[in-house]
Amino acid sequence: MLPSKRGSRQQCALRGPPQQWHDKGLLLIGHISRPIQQTAAPVGDTLSRLEYQDRRIKQLEAALANTGHTQITDAVQRMKVSKLPLTPESGMAATEQTGATATDRETMLLRGKSFKTQFHGSTHPGSLIAHIPDLNTFTKEAFERFPALARIRHDMRTLEERTEYAGSKSQPITEAALKALLPQKAEVDELVQLYLDSYGSIYHVLHLPTFWQQYRELWPDIANASGHFVATLLLMIASAQCLVSTQPWLYTANSSLPREKAITYIQACDDWLQTQSQKHVTSADFQIRFLLVFARQVSARKVKRTWTEAGTLLRFCMAAGLHRNPDLLRKKTSALDKNLRRRIWAAVVELELQASFDRGMMAAPWPMQADTPPASNIHDEDLDQNTEQVPSPVRADEFTRSSYLWAASESTMLRHGLNTTLNNIRQTLGFDDVKRFTEEVDAQIQAIPKWTGTGADVAAAFLSLNLRQYVMVLHDRQLRQSETAAERSFSRVMIIDSATRTIDTHRALIEKGSYALELLCQDQLRAALSICHLSATVDIRADSAIGQIIEHHAGRIMDEAVQMLTDKVGRFGREQRQLWIVVAAYGFWKAKNDPSKRAVYMQEAVEKVTRPYYKIMACQDEVPASMGAPLEKVASRGESSKDVPEPMPPLPQSKAQEMTAFEDMPILDLDEIEAWTLENWNQFNASDLPSFSEPYQLNPT
Template sequence: MPACGRCTKAGQASNCLYLEDSAEVPIREESTIPPASHKLPPLYGHSTRPIAATVPSGDLLSRLEYQDGRIKQLEAALAKAGGAPVVKAHIPLTPESLAGGGAVDVAAPVQDRETTLLRGRSFKTQFHGNTHPGALIARIPELQGFTRETFEQYPALARIKEDMCTLERRREHSGSTRNPVDDEALRAMLPAKAEADVLVELYLENYGSLYNVIHQPSFRSEYAEMWNEGVSNARPFFVALVLTTLAAAQCLTPDPPQLYNGNSSMPREKAINWVPSVEDWLAVQSQKHVAAIDFQLRVVLLIAKNAVARKYKRTWTDCGNVLRFCMAAGLHRTPDLIRKPTSVLDKELRKRVWAAVTELELQAAFDRGMVSTPWSLQSDVPGPIHIHDDDLDQETQHLPALRKANDFTPTSYLCLASESYHLRSTLNTYLNNIRQSVSFDESKRFTDEIEYHIQNIPEWSTAPTSSIVARAMLEINLRQYILVLHDRQIRTAETKAERDFSRTILVETATKMVQTHQDLISKGYFALELLCHDQLRAGISLCHISASNPRADDALSRAIDETASRLVPQCCEMLTDKVIRFGREQRQLWILLVANAYMKAKKDPERKAVWMQEAVDRITRPFYKIMACQAEGPVESSAAVREEDRQQSVQASQQQQQRRSEVERKDVDDSMEYYPGGGNEGADVSITGDVNPTPNFGDLDDFAAWTFEDWAFDPADLAAMNVAGQFGANGNVVGW
């Protein structure tokens, strides 16, 4: 029969079906349906065109009608063939179904309960979903016992609360209490011009090439005017914006900090004094007459808080609040709908602010293990236009010509990231859906589409060196989904070939991500080291798949072991540098160190004590510097418990001394490289046999997080999985 007019206009004449007769129409050959890997669905990203041109309504309706007809065909064929009761087909959540309002069956059973992290009691709880890096810990059941045993053998690790209180009391009494902030107080916080100039350039080179919400020519002009005509004449909003950019760049200097105030480095201490002051000042400002800088300031505040580890647990909720603030102002709708005169620059800044906020909110949701805000159902805003800031200003009447794809601009990141936003958002929803399992075919399809976007990142041959930050962020933002996707697929794989495929993808992806970070650090760019958490994710993934097959009885397993032994120490070094720059975040480092020790102990059980000792040594390295390099003098551990701990530690040290070779002993001595003098003086007796300072794990809210007491499998879930045959008696995945 001829195609209907709607399908013909939409260019879908070959897919036209008459649904009333669908049960009698022969099923089409699969070859007539183009595979997803050949053509990306139209809703996978923003584009610079109006949304009506991106997703024609006829195309969407015809696709839905075709899917409906296809289901009816299969149901009729199944009923005719076997007479079995027809079960409602399960359609996986895809970008098309998400855009078309596809619903998830809330009555479906929970498929992935074991990776849900709901810690705490009563109402004092914290929840993290499947894409949170800590979810990997729940998949290593033996890690909790290994960590508990480490704490029992090394008493120095058990005095964390007392030393943390010592550091916190010193910080509380150091005059860091905030007072109400007014315009003059903001101006008084500005540092000297020479210091501010360096930090502003650091911000623009790093975060300015990612989230370019500031029109840089206008910013530089007003910045120079502020210093030339006096800070007292500067706009308070602009002063707040400058302070926030300085805070975001405080920890990006090439040289690590030398002094600490409590458990915070001095550069970070400056930043966490500026950021809450700006927040307090912003909270009392009127929202009746807002301008572009109101939105720019809120975006840069989100970046600054992430860049200095300020209230990290609130990142997801903070990003959601800013997203809703922007939606209330209509930034999610196309600026062409504004009836009153609006400059070309303001329209473009609206799109940039919206793109940056949605990127930050999606990443925060992914890191937390939550579903991102479903704003796309109500949005028609196109992505930012690929033009340079120098090409437009407030007097520009018409949009300038677009730059070529291989011409780098500070907006290149937002333009390219918006093209893959809907793919990443759909994957985040898919991976955090506790009622939906991961199939091998879907994993391959999503992997192909992610690789498609990675391959489409242009080569910026004539770009400034800072362009490598944007390229690295584009790659990492896509590859992190591959890690989580195939980690889940491994646990549901039906054959060894499927598991080996996902293991190979995991190793390749982790290798590329770590190499990307190493390239940035070697060139002096530390923005992504501080902003991202994929070093921890990649390291734990490698430890997990390596420890799952301790015998390494095939070529792939041996390759995985070799890669893990090479890359995991590199991840540990990056996290150690992060601790040194912040003065905190020891939890991430400890998680990876103990996972690395567990992996080595599975391979070589005879040297289990040595690997435990190595993990303790490495967690105390940055601690020695933090404790000894306090701005007001070094902090000593509690003397009341020192002698008892000393006796216990001596016994533990004597038992392990005979197991340690000269090479291992040298590595332990090298752990004192951060301590003044570089020797063993003042070191922990459990490490070197001398006195006994205590590591600072002050960024934790409870002790259980370090021993993973709330991170393990629920016993009922573990028993159910054992019955299902997913795990063997030793907790390993069957077939690994």
């Protein structure tokens, strides 16, 4: 029986099984398997369906939430007695109290006390630490045996307190001061090209013919150049600073000089932007705001704020209507501006979705309000301000700067829905759901075109990595709740395959001299922890075949991840905690296979994290940027320094007292002792939650 409509347009309902609605391509709110399909139906019909479905969902949610109170007919009284539905883990709390064994708990990190807390959800890479048996015991023992670890942690914090980052304090900055930060043209030429080759084919928010025209006009007369263009240029070279291959690297405290330059540019552009009017905005205002968030991310600057800043950026774009079809604009708008609106919106959506996934948070619920078409796969040269209509897209396998944004849009709704599902504390997934999602993700990976050309490798790699990370999280979660050996074997194979391909993808780019995704992504950590979790929980005697496969791949995956994160530490001067987590997991895995050498592997792990630290201390710049050097000097000085670092000046008495008080405070920081020993990284304690009366499970179909 085919689905049929009944009722008026305002009260339209569908008859027939829900699966037939799905097959007919109708929009189902909450459906995460496929993107919203474009139909030729009038706008009014679409809105009617949305309104009906919204009302129907609210009715169903109310009915589910009030299960057990059907005898109460008064709506007000029913609201009084209704309670929040159980989360999967709070249900397990009651189960454990009766003596039953819980197979899994919701994996999330809520750490700290009072209001000095941090939260990371299920898709955060570190959430796996809770499920690797005895890893925290290994790290705590390492701290006890090797005091150098605690000393490094203390020294890094002391360095941060003794030196203030150049431009770290907000201060008004004039347009002239902003222009004075521009380095010499030769340096800018190199960094701009490095940015375009590395990131320009991923988040393509610029129109290159316009950019190059303004770039050529800039140098003969910098004083009269547009402040918006200068800010755009500074943020582009800031994003590329840590990609340079200059050796040896020099440092100011625990920050590399390239990173210090990037921070200077970022802070200056941020301060300048705050003084600009928002009444007469152009595409440059949105481009600058996007590049600000992106430059911070690839410079490891205020990384804990990435998710909140990306969300703010997305809302800024929604407030301007970038999520709506630009063809709805009544006033005359050029084809170029319409295309840029679509591009910028697509880039912001991708950035916010990935930031949400990395943090373990749900992405902003923009899909129900958005109808802007995907970015077109067209060459920038085919479009200018005089173009009346957007040209037809080129073939799918023909690479353009917009190819990534166009191809990513094919899986945006799938990834957005999966991220929502995986971080929903009241939603569970069955094996059939996980298998179906795995097939859909794999279909998207197989559909990635075989592009060629400058930047094509980075774009294709980034698209595949963004999809594979969902497979790892899906099966890491499924592995802990599998009911049969066949289900466990399937999840193990998928984890091994995804982790191996993730590391191999990164290695292939690095061998070509591209470090863009090494700095941008966190999936090296995710892959290493996933494979460590797998090897720590498999019984090789009971399942020798899968055990041999795991052992064959585990060592190489974790070793490659250690190398990549070591390079990342060298480029940033930071991220030592991520490196320590991976080297500890690697040492723990080797000690598990050969317990007699536990102390040897522990020492190896300690040496792998202390070696970069000693290199940073030995390569300190002779004139730290924070010791009074002007911003212009920080931005343009050379890379020369003595091999022996200058001694740090003593702290003032008042500052020393502040630091003593600071260290006594239970402030939660990624460099605190618990973060290094992985203590208190266990799952959220279900017994801390109030008891709820009725369980609630939502099928993701």
